[in-house]
Amino acid sequence: MAAALLLVSAWSARADPIGDAAAIAMTRPGEQIVAGDIKPRQLGALLRPVDAFYGFWANGSLRLLSRAIAADFKDHTxxxxRPQGPQGPAAASRTFLKAIPDLRVTVVQRLVVGDRVVSHLRFTGHFTGTFLGKAGTGQRVDFxxxxxxxxxxxxxxxxxHLEDNLTFLQQIGMIHK
Structure with missing residues (x-):
């Protein structure tokens, strides 16, 4: 994991205007449903890396990413x-924060069952940066x-994971409705 993070450690150009604790607090779920057989101690252990993961999406902190995902992390979609492993989320976050510097991540709801956590997310902000060579003009993003x-x-x-990329690309003017 450390070697993977070194590959992206040069990217810390974003000054982390949102600290790690604040990023985690901002991404607490609006609603959480937990299977009845999950004990409080088990729930805490399951959610610590998940909370760090969504905090990472809110601020791009490589510290949070390293607390969240395993060295052998696999993205099945x-x-x-995008590179496989820890480099993948780091590259995706870097791209999104470059395009949408005021990106906000809302965990609308979360389901916890067994060793799985399902999260319904909402991403909002303004396209004021660049994405795939296209410069933003402040378009609102909400997907x-x-x-x-x-x-x-x-x-x-x-x-x-599954993102509503069609809506995102329409909102930033890369695909017309």
Missing amino acids: LPPG IATDIVRVRGGRITDNW
Whole structure:
């Protein structure tokens, strides 16, 4: 994991205007449903890396990312061109924060079952940066995503995700309705 993070450690150009604790607090779920067989201690262990993961999406902190995902993290729905492993979320975050510097992540709801955490997410902000060579003009961005993550040994080991990329690309003017 440390070697993977070194590859992206040069990126810390974003001055982390949102601290790690604040990023985690901002991404607490609006609603959480937990299977009845999960004990409070087990729930805490499952959610620590998940909370760090969504805090990472809010501020791009590599410290939070390293607390969240395992060295052998696998993205089961890896988009073309994104690296597998810890480098993948780091690259995606870097791209999104470059395009949408005021990106906000809201965990609308969360389901906790077994070793899985399902989160319904909402991403908002303004396209004032660049994305795939296109410069933003302040367009409002508001799209959803869903993650299913597996937590083992205190880290997220697997992620299956689906983002509403069509809405995002329409909002920034890359695809016309």
